[in-house]
Amino acid sequence: MKATAKDLRFHSKELLDTARRGEEVLITYRGKAYAKLVPVSGEIDLAKNPGNQLFGIWSDNSETTEVEEFVDKSRESRF
Incomplete structure (x- = not known):
């Protein structure tokens, strides 16, 4: 159509x-x-998307469990 x-x-x-x-x-x-x-054919799972190879790359990094603390710590040297 x-x-x-x-x-x-x-x-x-x-x-x-x-x-x-x-x-x-x-x-x-x-x-x-x-x-x-076009119609969607089923649910899209971003974690299984082969085109997104960086998805979840830091999931097992213990330093990034508290995201706000990690970001603040990494930005300390800039300010």
Whole structure:
């Protein structure tokens, strides 16, 4: 399905319902394809996202358990 940016502005609920039904909606702006509204296929787990390799990199670092203290300590030399 195609929709204009104006359609998106004034009929967003209907376009979201269309995507929820499993259809893709191509959003055009001034006659050119600009974005695509697609249905989400399941829940997204950021921790398992292979594109985000730095997620949780400091999870086992004992110095960062208290984040505010860690940040204050690391900023002491600047002020």
